[in-house]
Amino acid sequence: MLSILQGFGSVFEMLFHSTKCLPVSLLLTPHLKLIHRLPASLLVIAGGKKAMISSSSSSNGPDSYTTIRERVSFEREIKKSKFMAIAGPISDEQSAQSFLSEVRDSRATHNCWAYKLGDLYRCNDDGEPSSTAGKPIYSAIVSSGIDRVMVVVIRYFGGIKLGTGGLVRAYGGVTTECLRSAPTCLVKSKILIGLEVPFDLLGVLYHQLQSFQVEDIKQDYETGKDGITMVTFRIEFDRVERLENAVKVNCSRQIVFYKF
Known part of the structure; x- marks a missing residue:
């Protein structure tokens, strides 16, 4: 299984270079069926830019x-x-x-x-x-x-x-x-987050997502796991850690976070 995941990692790395997108940290879920179902837009954060004259950067940092x-x-x-x-x-x-x-x-x-x-x-x-x-x-x-x-x-x-x-x-x-x-x-950049959530904890999770004003919420029930759904959404980069802590405190079981 580890060798299969490493193989997927190599494929994604090749795709990043071929599409000239900036590499981002990608945590691969162990459920290969779910990875296959996720659209390409959920796997890459668009950021490739070509400097026409020279490079410059925002005074507030890249995020x-x-x-x-x-x-x-x-x-x-x-x-x-x-x-x-x-x-x-x-x-x-x-x-x-x-x-x-x-x-x-x-x-x-x-x-x-x-x-x-x-x-x-x-x-x-x-x-x-x-x-x-x-x-x-x-x-x-x-x-x-x-x-x-x-x-x-x-x-x-x-x-x-x-x-x-x-x-x-x-x-x-x-x-x-x-x-x-x-x-x-x-303007703060937003990143894509995915969570594996048991059905009975969806209400608790959605309450937290609403309080943190996340955007573009989607669900995928075909995760290959009984009673588990994948919830994806976008959130401001500096709110991720606080949301993760809030979810851990309010849910009786561990919910796995993935950053795409």
Whole structure:
């Protein structure tokens, strides 16, 4: 049996590498029938990201990040040029493109932008001298500690050239001020948990799951064990240990936890 489980472990490891997903800790249940029935989405926590320019990380660590709650803007006139920074929360590259399409102004001289999605980021000077707009916008995003955000800075040229240094200060400055005024929130990552539960303890378990505000609860009765069901759900990473302790205290028998 041990050799069979080790074989399954090797297969999963190969799948992780082939799909370019980040490896996660996977505790395999000894019931092979149950493993076979679990969909692939329950076995992998999506997290693979490709850094387009360089790596960066959230100031809150890999399990949480700070983002803005809603779209905000900031406007400033610098030597007769009008700079308008608009920031919005994004979840992926597609939402970033949608945000850009919504806020860009075709009448403006330049629509420069940058966004950050964990380790993935992109920036664009939109006709300004190289590295005088997109990179300063991105640098201001990194300095703010905010993630999953895009900032578009729209410039209406006023007739006076700012020079390379002036442009860097202008684009970086309005981005900083825009993000400084934005309401933020901390988003905690959720992980997938599975529990083997006797039928008669389901009521006790569900009471605990409700009190810990878990999400996406599912049940599988075909576990290969009489009177046992597998309950899976998602929960914020920092609540797992407290939930496990609460379940142990309130249930008369041991319930086995699996982290997928």
